[in-house]
Each structure stands twice: as C-alpha cells, then as structure tokens.
Amino acid sequence: MPNRVRNELIATIAEFVGTFMFLFFAFGAAQVADAAAIVESGPRTQTNNSISQAPNTSALLYISLASGFSLVANVWVFYRISGGLFNPAVTLGLYLVGALKPVRATLCFIAQILAGIAAAAVISGILPGPLNVTTTLNNGMSITRGVFLEMFLTAELVFTVFMLAVEKHKATYLAPVGIGLVLFIAEMTGVYFTGGSLNPARSFGPAVVTGRFEGYHWIYWVGPFLGTLSAYAFYELMKFSEYKTVNPGQDLNDQEDKFFQPPEDPSTAEQVETPNVPAQMADQIAERVALAIDRRSLDIALG
Incomplete structure (x- = not known):
C-alpha cells in the first residue's frame, strides 16, 4: 500500500x-x-x-x-x-x-x-x-x-x-x-x-x-x-x-528573554520571533574568541 x-x-x-x-x-x-x-x-x-x-x-x-x-x-x-x-x-x-x-x-x-x-x-x-x-x-x-x-x-x-x-x-x-x-x-x-x-x-x-x-x-x-x-x-x-507584534515575548523562557531584543516599534512577526538561544550563544562565544585572538595578536605585535 x-x-x-x-x-x-x-x-x-x-x-x-x-x-x-x-x-x-x-x-x-x-x-x-x-x-x-x-x-x-x-x-x-x-x-x-x-x-x-x-x-x-x-x-x-x-x-x-x-x-x-x-x-x-x-x-x-x-x-x-x-x-x-x-x-x-x-x-x-x-x-x-x-x-x-x-x-x-x-x-x-x-x-x-x-x-x-x-x-x-x-x-x-x-x-x-x-x-x-x-x-x-x-x-x-x-x-x-x-x-x-x-x-x-x-x-x-x-x-x-x-x-x-x-x-x-x-x-x-x-x-x-x-x-x-x-x-x-x-x-x-x-x-x-x-x-x-x-x-x-x-x-x-x-x-x-x-x-x-x-x-x-x-x-x-x-x-x-x-x-x-x-x-x-x-x-x-x-x-x-501581525498580531504577534502587539504583545511580544509572552512565550519566552528566562534564557530566551535575555537574547530577546525586538525593535521599539516592531512591524512584522519576524522581528519578534523567539530567539535561537544556542545559535546566539555560539555567536557570542565566537565573538569573544575572535576578540581574544585579536588582543593576543596585538600583544605579540607590540612585543
């Protein structure tokens, strides 16, 4: 079948x-x-x-x-x-x-x-x-x-x-x-x-x-x-x-709320979507690693 x-x-x-x-x-x-x-x-x-x-x-x-x-x-x-x-x-x-x-x-x-x-x-x-x-x-x-x-x-x-x-x-x-x-x-x-x-x-x-x-x-x-x-x-x-822009963030947990940064006057549902916590945490870690590498490179360059 x-x-x-x-x-x-x-x-x-x-x-x-x-x-x-x-x-x-x-x-x-x-x-x-x-x-x-x-x-x-x-x-x-x-x-x-x-x-x-x-x-x-x-x-x-x-x-x-x-x-x-x-x-x-x-x-x-x-x-x-x-x-x-x-x-x-x-x-x-x-x-x-x-x-x-x-x-x-x-x-x-x-x-x-x-x-x-x-x-x-x-x-x-x-x-x-x-x-x-x-x-x-x-x-x-x-x-x-x-x-x-x-x-x-x-x-x-x-x-x-x-x-x-x-x-x-x-x-x-x-x-x-x-x-x-x-x-x-x-x-x-x-x-x-x-x-x-x-x-x-x-x-x-x-x-x-x-x-x-x-x-x-x-x-x-x-x-x-x-x-x-x-x-x-x-x-x-x-x-x-776009009803989701009226009262955004009502379905978030504590972790998601930390990364939730909608515009002051959202106009579309995409702007108030639930943040992807793992992806944003990975981005934060990558930024910190890149910053640490830049600082290390600067220290080496300055002797």
Whole structure:
C-alpha cells in the first residue's frame, strides 16, 4: 500500500474511533443526567424529550463537564494520529487555514458523521430507556436565535483550536485542555437553549438513530459552519494584522528573554520571533574568541 494511502487510512480510522469515543461518553453522560432529571422532577410533559428541555442546572452542569472532559481526554489521545478533530465544523476550519488537505478533510468529515451515528446507536443499544440525547430548541427559543447561539459558541471553539493547536507555541501540547475547557463553558450556555451541539456529527447521529429530524435540524449544520467561517475570518484578520507584534515575548523562557531584543516599534512577526538561544550563544562565544585572538595578536605585535 502506498504510504500516502496508508497515512490517510490510518488518520480516517483514528478520527472515526476518536469521534466515537468522544461522543460515546458525552451521550452516555446525557443519558445519566436525563434519568436523574426525571427522577428528581417527574416525567416530562413536553412532547420533546431532550434534556435541553429540563431547566435542571445540576444535570446541565453534569452534561457540560462530561462533554468537556471527554473532549480533553480523547483529543489528547488522538492528537498525534489524526489531530483529534471530532467535529466537521473544526475540520472545515482546519481546511480553510491550510492545516488539512482536501482528501484528508473529506475523509475526516465522513468518519466523524459515521462515528456520530455509531456512538448514538451503541448508547441506544446498551443503555436502558429511550435515547434522550437529541439536540432540540428549548421552549421560547426561536430558530433564528438558535442559529446565532450555535454560531457564536462554535466560533469560540474553532478560534481556540486555531490559536492553541494551529499556531505553534510552547504550550501547544496543552491545547487539548484549552479546547476541552472551551467546550465545557460553551455547553454551560448552550445545552439548555439549543442542546449545545457545536458539532453537526453530534446532532446528526442521534437524529438518525431515533428517526426524529426536527424541522429546524438544519440549524445544527448552518450554525456551526457559520461559526467556523466567523472564526476563520477573525483569525485571518489577526494574522494579516501581525498580531504577534502587539504583545511580544509572552512565550519566552528566562534564557530566551535575555537574547530577546525586538525593535521599539516592531512591524512584522519576524522581528519578534523567539530567539535561537544556542545559535546566539555560539555567536557570542565566537565573538569573544575572535576578540581574544585579536588582543593576543596585538600583544605579540607590540612585543
């Protein structure tokens, strides 16, 4: 098998498994929270049986924590293989910034959608009771509001991916933690009102398994993709504006800080790059050696 084909196959398999595990634990926690809400407040009278319809802050916090921690753990595990995307909206964002090639982006997109269906089907099969993890609008939440809420929540998530994972820095290895925390705070706001999707695969999977597609299901595609485009536009604006010159030197250690001598009014990112400490130390040593040789030669010449 050619290496290129093998690499794409491995990345696709890893993205499927990673998305499945992320959503498996997220869906499982939603089932637990839903059961707890029913025990505490009695059976729901709404025709819609999503947990997003129950204003139970304990249950909503439980779902948000589970989703955030599931993302942290699984992104950290699969980051070295497929990048740990787990979300078609994130995949689109990484394609737009050039971090993914078209073939890899397409394969990851398909793997994520299939994994969402598989995770919902497995949860439905192994946990008792009906599958109650669908994303729906809460009473009083209009479709327009739902689109914009999903857009802003997803924009925050995707921009975090850009700044912590795409933009390389000393804390890049901790990017999964930041990404998971952002999903947690986004879920804290979004779960009650829209179900907190931020991810077309997360909404599409349960809808396929339950066979219930709300008339506004499209908002869970349009909202996240609009959020991705918003995050991409702002990211490109920051890159075009040379954002690194605004607050330079924030990623330096003590050794690098000693050699960091940017101009008083830097205009390009190259002027505030992290100094190459070994190279600059070698230059300093070479200068001292050359100066010592010159002084020795002068002493010899003067007798």
